[in-house]
Amino acid sequence: MTIRLVECRKGDRVRIVKLEAGRSAALHLVHLGLDVGQTVEIRQRSPLRGPLLVAHDGTEVAIGYGLAEKILVEKE
C-alpha cells in the first residue's frame, strides 16, 4: 500500500516509490541516497509539523514535513 512518508511511524522500514518534490529537492534527496527503490528507516519523528529523521545506508537525513508529504513510500 502506497502512503506518504509523513504518515509513517517511528521504526517503520519503507521503500521509496516516488519523489513528487521539485527538481532541486528531488536531486538533493537522490544524492543523499534517498532514491526511488531504496529502503529507509524512520528513526525519529518530531511533534506537530516537525521534520522526520530517516536513515539509509549509514546516512541520517532530516526531512522537513512539507517535503516528506511529497515522498511516496511503501511499507515492507
Added chain:
Amino acid sequence: MRLVLVGQPNSGKSTIFNAVVGYRSLSANLPGTTVDYTRGRAEIDGRDIEVVDVPGIYSLQVSNEVERTAVEFLLDADPDTVLVNVLDASVLARSLELTLQLAELGRPMVVALNMSDEVRRKGIEIDAGRLAGRLGVPVVETVGRSGEGILELFQAALRAGRERLVPVVPPGPAHLERFLAGLAEIVHGRPLPAGLSPRLVATKLFERDACVRKRLAAHLTEADFAAIAARLAEFEAATEQRTEFVMSAVRHNLAFELFEAVAKVGPAPAKDLRLKLDELLMHPVLGYVFLVAILAAMFAAVFRFGSALEPRFLGWFDRFDAWLAGRFDTGSIGFTVLHGLVTGLAGGIGIVVPYLLPFFVVLALLEDTGYLPRIAFLTDNLMHRIGLHGLSVVPILLGYGCSVPAVLATRILLARRDRLITAALATLVPCSARMTVLFGLVAFFLSWQAAVFLYVANLLLVGLAGRGLSCLWPEESPGMILEIPPYRLPGLRTLARKAWFRLREFVVVAWPIVIAGSIVLEVLDHVGAAEPINRFLAPYTAGLLGFPPAVGITLIFGILRKEMALVLLFAVLGTTDVPSVMTLAQIFGYTFFVTLYFPCLATFAALVREFGAKAAAAIALVTLATATVLAAGLRFVVPLFV
C-alpha cells in the same frame, strides 16, 4: 600546480586543508560549514603548492547555489589542477558517486579515504589498493583529525599531477552508452571549449547541466541544440524517466558495484551508543528538555567565566589610567586621546577575553560534536512558523552571545533571503553586551521580573519580526533536507585553533572601532561638543521618547558598543543612583530602546561585509523604526504598571 580539495559535505576537506596550510578554513561537524572557497599555500616535499578548499557538494548535478559555483570552478580550473577527492569512507558507497562524476572531468586526481578510523570502528574493511586499481589513480587512507596519511596524500597528489594520472570512467549500461555516443557524435568535430571532451559534453548534456550548456552556447549551432533536445525528449518518452535522474541512478549502481568490489562489511557492531544518545537528544519531548538544559548550561558557563574575569581586567586598566592621570596634564588634549585609547583597549580586552573566548570554545564544542544540526532538527517546526527553516536557529542562538559571529554564521544558509532575514532577527536578540544593560539597569533598579519580561517580549518581537519580514519577502521554502552527521569527539587541538581563529577575526574587525570611538568620545567631551549634540537630539530623545535630554549622546556612543550606553549613562547623569534622575518608566523605556535601536558598529560592519551597505542600512533603519515606535508606545503603557 594547484591542488583542489573536493568532496561531499562534512567529509573533512576543511580539516585536511587546515592540517596542511594552518587553520584558515572554518571546520565543523555540520554539513555545509564551508560555503566559500578558501585558498592557502603549503610546502610539500620542498615545493610551494597552492591548495584550494572547495565547498562540499553531494554531486556535480547542480541542485543549489553552492553546487553551481563548485561546478563552474571545476570546469574552469587550470589544466595543471589536481583534484584531491576527499571521501567520508564510512559512507563509501554514497561518496563514490561523486568520485565517478569527478572522474568524468578527465583531470589528474587522488582519492583520500578519510575518517578511516571511523571505518574500522564500523567493522568495514576497504581494500585501498584494489580501489586504486579500479580507478587508476592513487588512493590514500587518512584521518584528518589526527593528521594520519595526510602527507602521503599530498605526495600522491603531486605524483598524480606529474604523471598525469587521470581516473578511468567505468562504462554504464550498454543502451545508455550507445545513446551517449550518439550525443557525442553531434558535437564531434565542433571546436569544444578547453577541458571539455566529447564524452563529458555528452554526459552533461544528458544531465541537462546548465553550466556546460552555457559554455557550449558559442560552439554549437541552433540546429545542434535542437537535435540534442529532440534526442533527449525521445529518450524520456521511451523510458518515462527524466534523464538527470537516469544518470544519477546509473552512477548509484556503478558506485555500489565498486563499493562491493573493494569493501567487506563485517558483522555490524552492537547498537551504537551514539544512536541511543539520539533517542534522548532528538526525542519529541525529552529532546526539547535537553535542548533548553544544554543551552542554559552553556550560556551560564560563558557568563560565569566572563563575569569572573571582566572586573579583574578592567581593574588593571583603571589602575593604569590612574597612573597616566598622575603623569600627564589631565586637561590636555594629549591625555584626552590617551585616556580614550586606554578605555578602548580596556573595552576590547574586557569583552574579548572574558566573554568571547569561553563562548567560542562552547560554540566549537556545539559544532564539532555535531549537536548543532540536531538543534536545527528540533526547531525546524518553530522556524517554519516565522518563514524560515531549522538551520536559521543557529545564527539566532549565537546572537545571544554576540551579534557579530551571529551575522557571520548566516553563511550556513544558502538563500540570500534566508540569510538576510536571519541576520536581521539575530541582531534583534539581546547580545551579551545588551544583557549587561538589561541587568545593570532594569534588573537592578526595577526587578528581575522586569528583566525576564524584557527577554520574553524580545523573543515575541523576534517571532513577529520574522513573520513580518517573510510576509514582505515571501518565498516558498523548499523544506529542510539536512544530513545529520554522527556525533564525534572534538579534538582539543582543533577546538583551540578554531577559538583562536574566530577571536583573531574579532580582534581585527571590531577592536579598532571600539578604540577609535572611545577616543572620539573623549575628544568631543574635551572640546565641549557633547552639550550641543544633546540639544540637537532633544526633540527625538526627550520629545518623542521621553528620556532626559542628557542621555542623547549615550545613544550615539551606544552604537559603538552597547555597554557604552550603560557606562556613559552614569557619566552623563553624574550619579549611579539612576532612579533619582529618571523615572522607572524612563529606565525601562531606555533599556528597551538600547536593546533594539541599532546594531552596534561591529555588527553593522559585519552586515556590510556580508550583505553590502544597502542591506545593512535597511536592517539598521528597520530596527531603529521598530525601537522608536515601541519605546514611544511604552512611555504611555509602562506607567500603568510601575
